[in-house]
């Protein structure tokens with residue numbers, strides 16, 4: 001029995017994209033055209049210009065061939081002190097395929113929430129417009145993992161946010177992911193840039209298995225047919241009977257994550273694969289690859305349900 005993670009099955013092309021970007025349409029330093037040209041030069045296939053509370057479909061540099069994924073970033077205020085907020089990306093399909101938001105549609109910050117669960121109407125407005133909600137940078141937002149979990153039905157959360165790392169040293173978003181996954185929630189993890197200046201762009205991205213149109217990319221994000229990276233390539237991630245196997249570009253460290261199992265590291269240099277036997281009855285397993293420059297790539301999880309554990313007979 002071989003069970004591939006969704007990114008590593010089917011024949012769709014790989015597309016490299018960034019889901020979270022700011023420009024002079026909100027608090028970014030560079031124009032949309034400059035940002036699109038920069039990402040195109042770096043070999044990206046698609047880009048979402050998610051300026052704060054301002055929806056965008058427009059391609060400001062169509063000659064680059066960049067595919068623009070429609071979107072914006074919405075936010076709500078939770079009680080202080082300090083920074084305590086919820087930020088959600090809203091990523092949508094083409095307008096003619098049921099996207100309920102308009103070009104340049106403006107939104108307001110949702111004020112005075114007492115707890116994270118009260119952000120449900122913001123999530124529902126996003127989903128109601130045919131958009132995919134993405135939970136942003138929980139560490140920067142002062143969220144607990146419980147606050148992430150308070151908003152059910154959000155299929156994707158950020159596990160790496162370049163802006164948070166470079167500006168604030170906040171690189172622990174993936175730790176929230178493990179807590180959410182261990183609770184039984186099926187959430188996929190995305191690396192994004194959230195760049196506000198050109199020097200923050202192109203460093204954290206998703207590799208998506210999709211056709212070159214927004215609807216296909218969104219379907220891949222919803223179904224986990226992608227992985228995240230700051231550099232390394234992941235070639236395959238699968239279960240073969242009772243073993244989990246990951247294959248990748250040459251790495252210094254490869255490790256698996258399933259809740260409360262810290263001892264799975266394989267160390268290089270130049271290793272290109274690793275395998276482990278998941279702890280019995282864990283509900284998920286995922287892999288991380290770290291290259292010689294210290295850059296990480298993250299697979300999405302394979303979820304290990306009761307059917308899997310019933311099929312794998314071992315003591």
Ligand SMILES: [Zn+2]
Nearest residue numbers: 073087136137
């Ligand atoms: Zn944000």
Ligand SMILES: [Zn+2]
Nearest residue numbers: 020022073194
């Ligand atoms: Zn942002």
